[in-house]
Amino acid sequence: MDHQAKGTRQGRAALKADEAKVDLIAVVVAVNDSEPCLLTIGNADTLPSGPYALEHRSLQSGLRGWVEQQTGHPLGYIEQLYTFADRDRIGAERQERAISISYLALTRKEQATGSANCGWRSWYEYFPWEDHRSGTPVVLDILRPRLIEWAEGASDATTRRERRQRAAIAFGFDDRNWNEELTLQRYELLYESALIEEAGGGRDVAPAAVSGKAMIADHRRILATGIARLRSKIKYRPVVFELMRPSFTLLQLQRTVEALAGRLINKPNFRRLVEQQELVEETGETSLETGGRPAKLYRFRHAVLDDRAVAGTKLPLARA
């Protein structure tokens, strides 16, 4: 259990060899007006983050501390996303290691963000190709030929075929179905093919309206990881409710799920699903706020979290 310390290679900053900087970094999501929003700081290109420090009782409390300090926003639901060694900080010249532990947090926007230097942005500003609620987004018409071009540009035939296949699966080319959970794979393909800003080069980068708003370091990659995780998770665990107000209409619930998934859902089937799984109960009141007939208000049945170790909520997608 005790491993001998390696000798310090380059004495910079008086680090012992087996110590590293540890950063906590948060993807904070809320949904407002059917738009999935991300909490950012700076020029909307940076995720809230900060070093894990001595005074933190735990990793999670450290994260809460940093987010609250930088944005004034208190966090509710938190789950760990991924831990990675920070490539960008291990430059060839600086011999110091840094790791980042990323988290996904769900809240509601209402809680006033006190601080100044922060704000909410739709996550589709960073990933315009991910929103399929109004059909296949036009940006894909621009990205598709570029991706194919990249695939065909490989030197050997094997790589070409492999690239074509990866792109076709990730983006649903050649009559394949769109799979909303492949957000990370899509980002990685666009990165590899140098179609987005972070990939350096920049020669082939399309305008931001097509390739999306860039972020600092690998923050956009972390966001992609968060989106993918959330899109997968809503299908088998009732986490959507973390994003809802205490009472809501069924259509509001549906719109929220649609916002996250980036796809439209069939209304009657969605309702049946929700009711059948006993995820909600009526409050007795109705809402008149929306255009038409007043809607019944519901609240989340917290009991389901105890009741069973839930399976649930597959998406009844609307047909193309």
Add this chain to the structure above:
Amino acid sequence: MDHQAKGTRQGRAALKADEAKVDLIAVVVAVNDSEPCLLTIGNADTLPSGPYALEHRSLQSGLRGWVEQQTGHPLGYIEQLYTFADRDRIGAERQERAISISYLALTRKEQATGSANCGWRSWYEYFPWEDHRSGTPVVLDILRPRLIEWAEGASDATTRRERRQRAAIAFGFDDRNWNEELTLQRYELLYESALIEEAGGGRDVAPAAVSGKAMIADHRRILATGIARLRSKIKYRPVVFELMRPSFTLLQLQRTVEALAGRLINKPNFRRLVEQQELVEETGETSLETGGRPAKLYRFRHAVLDDRAVAGTKLPLARA
């Protein structure tokens, strides 16, 4: 992005305030003769691990290095499990932080473990209550009354009810179904109720045959996390094949899944599932090794990994 460094509180070991030790730690699993096995070092109570060091190109390669060095066993499939701050090393007296990044690795036992100080043990030695392949294990008859006793021992009624409910869900009391994925929750309950060795106290600890073999620090908790993850993952991603030889019979495949899940599976339905999802193809050869009629040999269709972004493999459990 640059956070001001906090002043060092207690100058021990010349650490800057926002640096920490980082350990890599591996749950290495193989299945032999229908028994799920864990690779350990020392007295079979320690997982392979080591510090993330300067010379490591990445977290994963660091992990591979340590495991190979400590056990002589090369790793194939690896996935990250969880990152946590090491409570046991943040004693009140020592002000230094340590974090552990844990991984799940799948291999086959054949690859000779060269090193001396290591070996394979069935993971059910550590969790005797997790193996339901021959019906409800007898150890549960001993643990159940103890858990109930613990629940009833709470001071206020709310806590009592909550404890009863948690125990009932996790262990399937009161006609609830057993859910094999709740391995971690079960471990945590036994820890809280001080029925296992690591929880200190030791007054109420049952003999190892009941409460399972203990491990160093929080290694057993990490193992529980790994088991839970694997049991959940085999249902929607074809990872079992990482544990199989290149060619195998369908019953061997079934027995492997059963070993991991700790439950029996219905044969005809399992076969239909595997074939229908086109996970395997016949090799053309047959195996005479087993008692009865020769069995067709199959191999994994690696194409499925490309073909689709797979959904699959839910378990067709045998009925109680």
Add this chain to the structure above:
DNA sequence: TCAAAAGTGTTATCCTTACACCCATGT
């Protein structure tokens, strides 16, 4: 009266579950 949204049924189809049964080999 019309637009907009709420809300209810109904059907065909597929997947899952639970069984029952036959086949090929060694002893």
Add this chain to the structure above:
DNA sequence: ACATGGGTGTAAGGATAACACTTTTGA
């Protein structure tokens, strides 16, 4: 012959997908 495991078929029930249709409000 029989034990052991390999392997196939089928019928019932439930979930899902795809629609069509009615109801209630505000403008």
